[in-house]
Every structure is written in structure tokens, then in C-alpha cells.
Amino acid sequence: MGGQVNLQAALTGEKRQNLDIQKIRNDFPILSKSFNDKNLIYFDNAATTQKPKKVLDAIVDYYSNENCNVGRGVYTLSIKANMAFGRARETVQKFLNAEHTEEIIYTRGTTEAINLVASTLGRALVGQGDEVIISEMEHHSNLIPWQILCKEKDAVLKVIPVNDDGDIDFDAYKNMLNEKTKIVAVTHISNVLGTVNPLKEIISEAHQYGIPVIIDGAQGIAHEKVDVQALDCDFYCFSGHKMYGPMGIGVMYGKKKFLEKMPYYQTGGGIALGVTYQDITVERPLPFKLEAGTPNVEGAIGLEAAIQYLTEIGYDDIIAHENELLDYARKKLSDIEGMRIFGSAKKTSSIISFLIGDIHPYDVGNKANEFGIALRTGVHCAIPFVDKMKIVGTVRASFGIYNTKEEVDALYQALLQVKKAEWSVNRPKDRF
Ligand code: PMP
Numbered sequence: 001m002g003g004q005v006n007l008q009a010a011l012t013g014e015k016r017q018n019l020d021i022q023k024i025r026n027d028f029p030i031l032s033k034s035f036n037d038k039n040l041i042y043f044d045n046a047a048t049t050q051k052p053k054k055v056l057d058a059i060v061d062y063y064s065n066e067n068c069n070v071g072r073g074v075y076t077l078s079i080k081a082n083m084a085f086g087r088a089r090e091t092v093q094k095f096l097n098a099e100h101t102e103e104i105i106y107t108r109g110t111t112e113a114i115n116l117v118a119s120t121l122g123r124a125l126v127g128q129g130d131e132v133i134i135s136e137m138e139h140h141s142n143l144i145p146w147q148i149l150c151k152e153k154d155a156v157l158k159v160i161p162v163n164d165d166g167d168i169d170f171d172a173y174k175n176m177l178n179e180k181t182k183i184v185a186v187t188h189i190s191n192v193l194g195t196v197n198p199l200k201e202i203i204s205e206a207h208q209y210g211i212p213v214i215i216d217g218a219q220g221i222a223h224e225k226v227d228v229q230a231l232d233c234d235f236y237c238f239s240g241h242k243m244y245g246p247m248g249i250g251v252m253y254g255k256k257k258f259l260e261k262m263p264y265y266q267t268g269g270g271i272a273l274g275v276t277y278q279d280i281t282v283e284r285p286l287p288f289k290l291e292a293g294t295p296n297v298e299g300a301i302g303l304e305a306a307i308q309y310l311t312e313i314g315y316d317d318i319i320a321h322e323n324e325l326l327d328y329a330r331k332k333l334s335d336i337e338g339m340r341i342f343g344s345a346k347k348t349s350s351i352i353s354f355l356i357g358d359i360h361p362y363d364v365g366n367k368a369n370e371f372g373i374a375l376r377t378g379v380h381c382a383i384p385f386v387d388k389m390k391i392v393g394t395v396r397a398s399f400g401i402y403n404t405k406e407e408v409d410a411l412y413q414a415l416l417q418v419k420k421a422e423w424s425v426n427r428p429k430d431r432f
Pocket residue numbers: 046047108109110111112139141142187189190191216218219239381
């Protein structure tokens with residue numbers, strides 16, 4: 001059980017956290033706001049994280065002092081904006097320990113990053129009868145792009161089974177790999193169960209067949225220190241907004257050897273240095289070749305500030321704090337009669353998914369909202385996975401650096417009230 005492993009680490013003092021949580025909370029203006037006359041308890045960090053003042057200030061500062069379209073002007077302001085944009089990319093490169101700056105491609109987020117890989121590398125590599133491997137626990141963002149690609153190419157989408165604990169069946173995965181496999185695409189951390197996948201092992205197995213591996217890092221990036229060279233992943237995709245940065249900015253890290261061969265994703269301004277009415281005569285080099293149009297400079301600057309913020313706090317302390325919270329929550333919530341916590345994978349992170357008896361997850365979420373508690377309820381954009389579990393959805397509490405045990409206690413108290421409540425609420429009909 002992942003929870004037990006984490007608790008063990010906490011008890012033995014291994015990687016003890018050393019954070020001043022109140023100081024961290026003070027960095028986030030929204031955390032002092034009230035909703036429904038209650039102080040906000042924000043447990044929806046897997047959907048998006050709140051933003052520290054450092055990120056907000058960086059964005060205001062950029063627009064107040066440096067705003068200009070990048071790459072196109074010879075005047076001082078334009079050069080300044082260009083330099084800030086380039087510096088932000090270097091910050092991302094160092095953060096991921098990527099070998100080259102041009103391996104960092106900006107996107108709108110994880111979803112666009114995966115679509116980018118699927119529609120360029122995917123289209124180039126996958127042919128009729130070929131195979132693409134994903135896992136059962138994938139978010140729609142790492143399922144549907146591959147589904148569509150396989151349909152278009154008359155290829156086969158293979159899905160690694162996930163056991164009741166929430167771990168992928170590694171033997172089944174190994175047996176799936178063969179010379180027809182062209183791509184493996186798996187999530188770093190499950191947004192439904194919090195399972196942390198054994199990426200190194202997954203990648204090295206695929207590499208024995210020379211297969212590139214794409215990691216959906218949407219949930220990984222804020223909760224694990226990512227070193228793309230140590231992992232040896234070929235692509236790592238993530239969103240700024242899930243790591244305390246702004247919405248609308250994300251990154252597709254890709255090994256240069258793949259990016260160099262990849263066809264255009266979108267075309268238009270910024271991708272060519274020579275054009276006739278008939279053709280592109282001179283391509284613009286990476287990373288710009290894959291970033292058509294005006295980029296999200298504000299987003300890149302905000303993402304850089306988020307990276308600096310997390311780096312200053314330190315990932316060891318962040319992970320230790322979140323693991324301690326997760327263990328605490330698992331134990332505390334288990335006391336509630338009828339509580340069903342889903343998943344107990346070998347390694348878990350920051351997410352607890354549950355149901356109480358047969359109370360609908362939306363009803364739990366509605367009631368918790370009356371106590372100022374923000375929970376995510378439903379199918380978490382992973383409908384096939386939730387359907388496989390034969391449930392309507394789950395209630396998900398997901399933790400970030402600013403959450404506390406006191407907030408978990410408040411959740412526990414709210415859930416006791418949920419059990420006592422009468423239900424006559426309107427539930428959304430759609431499954432989110
Ligand atoms: N993959 C996973 C595992 C996710 O949790 C999410 C967001 N919920 C995504 C992909 C998509 O991220 P975004 O909406 O930021 O593109």
C-alpha cells in the first residue's frame with residue numbers, strides 16, 4: 001500500500017519536511033478569501049493549483065515593463081521582451097534538466113502538447129497494423145489523441161491493464177511490446193488514484209525495442225522532481241497551471257533527435273525564414289519551428305516565476321509535506337463508516353479518491369462546498385477507467401504545498417455531516 005510506505009518514511013524521519021506552511025499560505029492571496037462565508041479549503045489542486053504572489057507579480061511586471069511581441073522588433077522594448085522570453089525557456093530547460101534549450105516547446109498545456117506529438121511524430125511513425133500502447137488509467141488527453149491517430153492509420157491501440165490496487169500490470173506491458181509497437185504513452189501520476197507510475201522501468205523496457213516514450217506529466221510536475229535525462233523519456237508534457245503557474249501555458253519537452261525530424265504542427269508566422277508563394281524555402285530552427293504564431297509570453301514569464309517559487313521551497317520538502325498529508329488523510333478518512341478509498345498503489349502521491357456508501361459524489365461535493373471545501377467530483381476526464389471500476393465517479397481531494405492537517409480535519413468533519421444530510425440537490429447530467 002502506497003499510504004503505508006509513505007507513513008513509514010514519515011515515521012523514520014526520512015526526508016522530514018521543513019516547511020513553514022503558514023508562510024507559504026501567505027504567498028497565495030486567494031487562500032485568505034471566503035466562499036459561502038467560510039474560509040476556502042482548496043483540495044482541487046489536481047484540477048488547477050492556486051497562484052502565489054510571485055507569479056502574479058511577474059505577470060503584472062511583464063505587462064507593466066516589458067510587454068512586446070517577441071522575435072520581430074529591432075527596438076529596445078522588443079529586444080527586452082525577447083530576452084525575457086528566452087530566459088524563461090532556459091529556466092524550464094534547467095528545471096527539467098533537458099540537454100538543450102530548443103528541446104522546450106511551449107504549448108497551451110498538456111493537452112496541446114500530447115496532441116502535438118500525436119499529430120506530428122505519431123503521424124510520421126505509426127502506419128497500418130502498427131501498435132500504440134497506453135494504460136487504462138490515462139486521462140482523456142492521453143487517450144483520445146492516440147485513439148484518433150490509430151483510427152486514421154488503421155493501427156491498434158493497446159491498453160495496459162491496471163490492477164485493483166491501481167498499479168499497472170507490468171508483465172502485461174512487457175508482453176505487449178514488440179516490433180509493431182511504435183509509441184508508448186503513459187501518465188506520470190494518475191489524476192484519478194494518485195498512482196505514481198514506475199517511469200524509468202516503463203521507459204527502459206520500451207527502449208529495448210527502440211520505441212519512443214511520451215510521458216503525460218500533468219500531475220507529475222508539481223509533485224515529483226523531474227529530470228528528463230535521468231528518466232531518459234523521449235517526451236514529457238505538462239501544464240503551467242497545475243504547478244502554481246498560469247493557465248494557457250504548457251511545455252512539450254522532446255529529445256532533439258525527434259524534434260529535428262518532426263514535421264510542422266501548425267504553420268503561419270514565426271516558423272519560416274524564407275517563403276515563396278509556392279513553398280517554405282527556409283525553415284526557422286527549433287524551437288520556433290514548432291511554435292507558430294505569437295507565443296504566450298505572459299504565460300512563459302509566469303511559468304518561470306512558478307518554477308523559481310517551487311525551486312526556492314525545494315522538492316524534497318514539498319514531497320515530504322504532501323506525503324505526510326496524504327497518509328494523514330487516508331488514515332483519518334478511513335474512520336468514516338462506509339468510506340471506500342480507491343487505489344493503494346505501490347507508490348502514490350497527493351490524491352485521495354473516495355466514495356461514502358452509496359452517496360453520489362456530486363452530493364458529497366455540494367455538501368462539502370457549504371463548508372467552504374473545494375473537492376472535485378465525477379469522472380475526472382477518465383471515463384473508461386472509472387467505468388472499469390464500475391462506479392459513477394469518485395470524490396477527489398488533491399493536495400498542494402499550502403494544505404494542512406487542520407484542513408484535512410475540517411474535511412473529515414464535513415464528511416460526517418454529509419452522511420447525516422438529506423439529498424434533494426440538482427446534479428449535473430453530464431459526466432465530467
Ligand atoms: N493529463 C492528466 C493526467 C491530467 O490530470 C490533466 C488535467 N486534468 C491533463 C492531462 C490535461 O491537462 P490540461 O487540461 O492542462 O491540458
